[in-house]
Amino acid sequence: MPSPPLRSHYRFPDPSDAVELRAFTHGLQPASVPAMMERFTEDWRQRGVDAWNEVPNHWRPESDDTVGWWTLPTYLGDEFIAPLLGAPAGTCIWQPSVHWTVQCLLSTPEVQARGSTVVLPDTAFPSVLHSAQNWEELQDLTPDIVSGPDARRVDREALLDRIGPDTALVAVSHVGFTTGARLPSAFLRRLADRAHQHDALLLVDGYHAAGSMPVDVRDLDCDVYVGGLLKEGSGSAGNAFLYVRDGLELTPRLTGWFGDAAPFEFRREPEPHPDVRRRFLGGTTPVAAMYHAVEGVRLLLDCGLDAVREHSLALTQRALARADDAGLSLRSPRPPAARSAMVLLEIPDAERMTRYLKTRHVYTDSRRNEVVRMAPFLWNTQDEVDRAFDAIENGLHEKTYRSHTPPDTGPVT
């Protein structure tokens, strides 16, 4: 297998032979990030408040486009997020988190006017699931939570059946974080179709999909697509995004003066910005995060999302073969079309295995002490996947992973 594209464009943790397999939780740092952060400190020092109007275009240095901190959320949306999602210009914007974006969406009267329920599976990530539950009291939007065949999977037919005249919004994850399973595009189109028949909207949470495979929001026919750059996108914390279908009117009540039509007139009454996506901004944008936001996306786009997906599938294929050899059961799907970048291995005492692997400088994580999760990604090699499985097999055979593991290191796994 050829060496991974762009491996030299990432910065690796010490020691030099460490194997970082946690793309699904916090991607590696792109090599250009230190210089970008230095540019932030320099723009701040040199320009101060004027940086809101204009800074050198560090994001597209070859272009003549003028950027300032004020316009960066939509500039990054058009230049980097839209190509990631197959979206047209004018439909995407930087956001601080999925949680914030979903809260804004639920606060729009236009969603409420469409019906009284939010249909979603019980496996939706808490940023979506809990938001729907918390808004129930405030907005008369009742979550209609669809249980799956078990605590992890989505019952697709039941989800479709639940969409009806009362439905205002349908919300699903493109890739399930509990299984790593990707929902087929044909199913998402059926969901969109059913939602639209009842004048409801389809929201897709694209974390774990966008950045690890080509996504085409127009082909999926969804109305709103959200996600973040923390993981496969290597954008670190504070960088998420929103796509809103062209022409869809949404007026979040949860908005701020950065989403106002005339913020510096300081009028007594708010007036929504004419650009719908900009209404999803709140208070002063945390600009430092936007300097490192899209350096990982730049690498993914340079590589080409088809090539990113091809590399990811080849490595997950290798991981599946090694899991079979080791007699391990999978919780993630086997067919390539259903796979994401993530492989979930059912291993007893999975937390201890993860900690044991860390002592071998192989970085994975565990969930509920039931599964070890790994996502061999753009920066990993097949040799690293083999080293990870060699370490897992050693731990299993010698049972060393259960007997002497270092103590728990904190709440984040």
Ligand SMILES: Cc1ncc(COP(=O)(O)O)c(C=O)c1O
């Ligand atoms: C499917 C999914 N959605 C959302 C998030 C994170 O959302 P937020 O940006 O609100 O932290 C995650 C994080 O793991 C996720 O897996």
